[in-house]
Amino acid sequence: MTTDALSRPLGQPSAFGRLYNGTALPVAVVLAIVVVAWYLGAIWLNAGLVEQRLAQAEKPAGLAEFVHTAWSLDRPVLPAPHQVAIEFYDSVFTRDVTSPRSLVFHAYVTGSATLVGFVFGTLLGVLLAVGIVSWRTLDRSLLPWIITSQTIPILAIAPMIIVVLGNVGLTGLMPKAVISMYLCFFPITIGMVKGLRSPDPLQLDLMRTYSASPSQVFWKLRCPASMAFLFPSLKVAIAISLVGAIVGELPTGAQAGLGARLLTGSYYGQTVQIWSALFMAALLGMALVAAVGVVERLTLRHMGARP
Amino acid sequence: MKTGAAAIAFALAGAVASLLLLETTAPTLAFWALVVAVTIASWIGLERLAHIDKPRWIGAILVPGLFGLLLLYLWQVLTVGLEVPPILLPSPARIGHQLVTNLDLEWQDFRQTFLKSVLAGFVMGSGLGFIVAVLVDRSPFLQRGLLPLGALVSAIPVVGIAPIMVMWFGFDWESKAAVIVVMTFFPMLVNTLAGLASAGGIERDLMHSYAADYGQTLAKLRLPSALPFVFNALKINSTLALIGGIVAEFFGTPVVGMGFRISVEIGRMNVDMVWATIAVAALAGSVFYGTLALIERGFTFWHPSYRQERS
Structure with missing residues (x-):
């Protein structure tokens, strides 16, 4: 001061x-x-x-x-910025929200796949992290592979997942959500493992002097301590999740979604359409990350953190 | 230690036996019992080995390596034994076979996607980000303007600019490199700026008391202390660059390249080849990342995260 x-x-x-x-x-x-x-x-x-x-x-x-x-x-x-702005305004505000020419419709299709994938990815990521932290064998054997798999261009698998799931009879939202889930659980697992391990020995010793059971240590110390690490990885994860949903729409000739909009734009040389779809994707990404930020602030405040 | 080694040896022998059985006969109940026994034995072995701290290579290499082998083995046995249609999930043996028989094609794709677009884009994008960061660092005003925007860009699906770049730069590797340049620029910019700001006040005061000018402080203090951040950005960028290169090829490409191969072979339902290409991409990505990590170790040996390991 x-x-x-x-x-x-x-x-x-x-x-x-x-x-x-x-x-x-x-x-x-x-x-x-x-x-x-x-x-x-x-x-x-x-x-x-x-x-x-x-x-x-x-x-x-x-x-x-x-x-x-x-x-x-x-x-x-x-296209000049004002052209993009006009096209953006037209396709967001003047057209019927349910028509395939409305960007709101496409953003909704992509956004819902993103969110479903994000929720499942978060669950999977947190579960894996808890397993890794509480089970040394998993830590030694699984964690190196999770880290290695982060260096792999997983997005390349996206088209295949779509086709494979399409063969099983899953079409529409689910395959895209699976890709999003697959992409976004890695950062969450890594961040959560780091967070669950962040309490220092002093605090762990204190818990031991209270003769706290392992589950009490987990819920009262490790879990709250991990929140500061969880939310930054959630922000990364939801952004990747959106990328996954968009790329999932590319190779299969999907009719709806921001990715489909990009692809049709590039087929017909409609550059203004591509740019406005890009802006919508950017806005959607920022809104999603901001939403996670709001949840973060509420949670931290609820836990008594100073703003 | 002894039980662990015995369990692993038993598991390996059982695995080989069950794979040989699978070659000759249809899977029977005894076969599945053997598979379960192998799994349990290797799990017991891993459990024992995971608790050994010295020598270090057991925990760092042997355990994850054996676990990877176990996963491969289960993948092979389950896909072949349960007769999973290869369209859904081909067995690792089929993928390996496809990989070996098409080495020539894979090499051409690798050269087009990795050696041309990914490396060029990665070097240009990261280099540009680094240079701009060092220049911008002199002006706190620009820095305050660029940092929030750089953070915003990380929320944007930048891959989406691929169709535009293909329109501007044509079908060949230049357009893919352009996508990668845009994708890798901002992580590098943000990280380098953070790294240049990371030198502590005491060190800076010391440089000041030596009457070091701006260039000397930059070269002797601030760039070295920024190195961990720079390498962090390089590692992030290595993954981004591969993703950008492959995805950009979905929008149009000459008839070669990993992204092209994936989208074409999916259309022909030749899933083995898709998996083989993904295996190549995975290998390229890991080697790329690993190389960067090794270089980082050489340059930032003084950093606490490496010093701790040795002591």
Whole structure:
């Protein structure tokens, strides 16, 4: 506390100084740079198409005309941000939520597979972690394989799981959820093992002086201590889970979902559609991670942690 | 120790016997009893061996290795013994056979996907992330602007940009490398920034009292202390790069590459070949990761996590 007070400059900082030292202004500046670079990039990358278009029109075009065409092409190489924003707005707010042209519908399809997979993955991951922590043989034999399997591009299996489960008669949401589950239980297991082992010997000794039974040690010490490790891995896991659900929609010609939307967009060269689907995926990912963050804060507060 | 070794020896002998039985006759009740006995014996053996602390290689290599063998054995015996359709799950022997007979094809796919797109994208993406991080580090303003965005990007399914990159850079490896560059850039940026900030105040004050300038402090103090973070990012990126390279090939590729092979052979229901390709990818991923871990050990031998092991 005292060092804080000492390091603060004397007197009231100016309004600009406060803005400059916060996060909002820097983030806004960086975002603005990205948008400007994007507009310039749209001119640069679309230049070929624009030249073709203007040559067909056979009228001399000034710079303004050139730029305007570059930012309003039908199937641009790189759509301008406002084109993506308009398409995004159209497909989210103006279309019926149940129609396959609505992004909300696709986001719902992908999001539900993500969540189902995430829930099962969490259960599996936590169970494995508890087994590994309480059983030395599992720790020695299984844990190295779990760590090795993290280095494997598991996502490559996704199309096969879809086909195999399709053969058994499982289609729709379940195969995607299985992929998501498969992807997201690894980080949870690793984080949870670390968390369950995080109590230091002093605390464990204290539990022993209370003559606590193993289950009491688990519920009263290990379990609460693991929460700080569990939630960061849950955030990683739900993001991977979303990737799994999207990739699960790619190879099988799925009709609905953000992945299917990306694939049809790339078949028909609808770049604006691809970009708006990408934005939806990004928003969905952030919302899911933020939701886990909210649960984390509630849980930690419930456990009496200081905010 | 003795019971453990005996149990393992019995399990190995039983496993070989049951595999030979499976070759010649249809599975009988006695055969399944043998399989159960092998499983129980190896579990007892593992249980004993897992409690031995010295020498270290028993716990670190032998136990997980034997456990892996047990899993492979059960996979083989169950798929063949229960006559699981190979479309659902081929036996490891079939996968191995497919792998060996198609070595040439696998090598071509590996060269296209790993040696061209993955390595190029990995080096460019990680290198760019590192350079940008070192540059941005001089400006706290930019740093505060980039860090939250970098954290946000980790929530985004970046693989989704694959169709766009295929449109921009064509079907060949360049588009896959571009996807990988974008995927690997942000983890490297965020980790390097965190690593550069990790040098403690006392050390910095010491450098200051030596009248070290910015470049000297960077080279002698801050970059070395950032190394564990940098290697962490490299290890994360090695997995991301393989995933990006394979998934990007689902969107269009010349007729070679691991992602291409997987999507084509699934269409032909040639599941053995798919598994063989996945085995190659798994091997490549583990070796890639392991190599990075070894290099890390060489560079950051001073880090507490390695020092502890030796003492």
